[in-house]
Amino acid sequence: MILLEAIVFVTMYYYLCMDADIHKSRIKEAVQPVNILAVMLISTGMCFFINFQLPIVMNVLPDSIVKEYTNMLEQAGYGVEWIPTIICLFLAPIAEEFLFRGVIFYYLIKICEIKLSKRKAFWIANIIQAMLFGWFHMNLIQGVYAFIIGLVLGFLAYQYKSVTSSIIAHVINNFLSAFVWKLVVEALPVSNGMYTVGAGLALCVVVLGIMLCIVNNEQ
Numbered sequence: 001m002i003l004l005e006a007i008v009f010v011t012m013y014y015y016l017c018m019d020a021d022i023h024k025s026r027i028k029e030a031v032q033p034v035n036i037l038a039v040m041l042i043s044t045g046m047c048f049f050i051n052f053q054l055p056i057v058m059n060v061l062p063d064s065i066v067k068e069y070t071n072m073l074e075q076a077g078y079g080v081e082w083i084p085t086i087i088c089l090f091l092a093p094i095a096e097e098f099l100f101r102g103v104i105f106y107y108l109i110k111i112c113e114i115k116l117s118k119r120k121a122f123w124i125a126n127i128i129q130a131m132l133f134g135w136f137h138m139n140l141i142q143g144v145y146a147f148i149i150g151l152v153l154g155f156l157a158y159q160y161k162s163v164t165s166s167i168i169a170h171v172i173n174n175f176l177s178a179f180v181w182k183l184v185v186e187a188l189p190v191s192n193g194m195y196t197v198g199a200g201l202a203l204c205v206v207v208l209g210i211m212l213c214i215v216n217n218e219q
Contacts, residue, residue, distance in 0.1 A: 002091045003091055005095045009099040009102065013163070017102060017106040018106075026162035031164070034212065035165065035213070036168070037212065039165050039169050039172070039209070039213075040209070041212065042152060042156065042205075042213065044172065045202045045203065045204070045207075046149060047176040047181070048176070048202035049199050050148065050149070051184075052198040056192050059192075066141070068140075069140070089171060093171050093174060096136075096170065097157075100136075101129065101150075101163050102163045104129050105125055105129045105154055108125035125154075129154055130146075130149075132150075149173065153166040154166070155210070159214070
């Protein structure tokens, strides 16, 4: 099912939103070393910022909400079973990026630009597509951090005028969450203080990546 969705959304994006030749040139720009570095910094920092915050947030949430979230993760089988892992790492990012940061984001910006400046149109469109992305996950905890991720991925798609960078960032985020985060947790002492410091450092990495992205695009 997810494979069919990916094919449908990719087709919609290419035929409704983007000329194929323009998209190819933007892919080349997005995979330039400096741009890849910026995307890696942003996606890595974003992943660790969210994961460092999750234990603190879940301590203050009702047990029913936390249980629903943990059950969802266990049933998904990411990082354990190979089919769910492939879907998580590749198919889901492709399908979701072409839908949310591709088709939906593209038309939201077009609609908003009718009466608003480009900057205001971007922010409104980005917030709406991120909200839809969060709602799409149908889980309160996952929906909230999916909203945050959606905002960042929307920024990347807008900066590079292509979903290539947001797909790369999405894949990196899912890979780190599924495999690397477990190793980090096991190596660090369990305390809110440590999680807070980790989240702060991760946020600094995100800001560094965003600055690199903006400065490089202005040249």
